[in-house]
Amino acid sequence: MPYNNKDNKNPLPAYEVTGIQSGNLNFDDFSDTLKKYGVVVFRKFFADDLIYREYKNDLLRLCFEIAKKHDIKIDLQAPLNEIITKISESQRDDISFLYDLGTRPIKLLSGTRLKTHPDIVQILKSFMPDSIVGFPFQGETLHIFPPGVENYKYNLPMHQDYPYIMQSPHQLTAYINFGKLQDEGNGGIRIWPGSHNEGLSSSAPAENNLLVTANKEHYEQSYEAVDIHFDESDFAIFDSLLQHEGIQNHSNCTRVVQLIRYSNLSHETSISYGWKSAEPGANRGIDFADAHPELNQKS
Numbered sequence: 676m677p678y679n680n681k682d683n684k685n686p687l688p689a690y691e692v693t694g695i696q697s698g699n700l701n702f703d704d705f706s707d708t709l710k711k712y713g714v715v716v717f718r719k720f721f722a723d724d725l726i727y728r729e730y731k732n733d734l735l736r737l738c739f740e741i742a743k744k745h746d747i748k749i750d751l752q753a754p755l756n757e758i759i760t761k762i763s764e765s766q767r768d769d770i771s772f773l774y775d776l777g778t779r780p781i782k783l784l785s786g787t788r789l790k791t792h793p794d795i796v797q798i799l800k801s802f803m804p805d806s807i808v809g810f811p812f813q814g815e816t817l818h819i820f821p822p823g824v825e826n827y828k829y830n831l832p833m834h835q836d837y838p839y840i841m842q843s844p845h846q847l848t849a850y851i852n853f854g855k856l857q858d859e860g861n862g863g864i865r866i867w868p869g870s871h872n873e874g875l876s877s878s879a880p881a882e883n884n885l886l887v888t889a890n891k892e893h894y895e896q897s898y899e900a901v902d903i904h905f906d907e908s909d910f911a912i913f914d915s916l917l918q919h920e921g922i923q924n925h926s927n928c929t930r931v932v933q934l935i936r937y938s939n940l941s942h943e944t945s946i947s948y949g950w951k952s953a954e955p956g957a958n959r960g961i962d963f964a965d966a967h968p969e970l971n972q973k974s
């Protein structure tokens with residue numbers, strides 16, 4: 676059974692931080708925690724952050740434009756994920772345009788500013804000292820997970836991020852939540868803290884071009900699974916090699932989260948294959964199977 680960190684009987688896990696907001700972070704204090712567990716979660720980190728707010732405002736204004744186009748009444752004071760849920764009831768295709776603006780790559784100035792947020796730069800300096808930092812080709816996703824059983828197929832099974840996006844196995848993911856947590860049925864991610872310490876795992880290609888961890892049972896048996904649910908302005912930083920999977924959304928409201936990846940281009944594996952990323956389209960970029968044939972299992 677996954678350990679539920681919302682249960683008051685359990686103390687907060689070591690990788691969960693409350694009471695620190697952006698602008699007040701000394702990431703050197705958390706670098707060892709990230710090394711040990713592969714994750715640090717900062718609750719309400721962006722609550723008063725102007726850069727976060729500007730990106731959210733742009734997403735809200737885009738929602739307003741969609742609503743205006745289709746004559747849908749929305750309450751602009753409501754949380755972003757409630758507004759998106761309302762629009763999706765009749766205009767789901769237009770919500771996919773929003774997804775595209777925050778995905779591979781982010782196409783909004785405000786989102787690009789979030790990508791280079793001073794606190795994230797500080798984290799990168801602390802965790803990847805003296806390295807050249809790069810952005811993988813497919814490193815950014817504005818995930819919008821609607822409720823409904825027909826959408827469970829979008830939840831990724833257990834995986835590491837690196838095989839999907841490549842560029843460097845030493846890579847961090849910034850996980851920046853934009854939706855208001857409805858209840859725990861809203862979904863989130865299940866992680867296996869500490870699993871990144873085993874390094875790159877074998878990956879097996881599955882349906883829909885998914886790359887899932889081949890020896891899933893090993894990680895389930897060796898590490899405790901933890902379900903993490905995110906509220907507005909919560910922020911997490913992950914090691915790209917942490918084993919994790921998406922949790923289905925059983926609520927009646929969408930979940931919205933921005934993911935941004937950062938690679939250490941000074942890593943020897945990254946140098947060995949010319950810093951290539953995975954890229955869509957034939958003969959472009961590099962595939963996990965080509966770079967790591969010994970770890971790629973046939974489906």
Ligand SMILES: O=C(O)CCC(=O)C(=O)O
Pocket residue numbers: 816818830831836863864919920921922932934
């Ligand atoms: O469901 C989520 O929020 C996480 C998605 C995920 O694991 C990924 O994009 O790598």
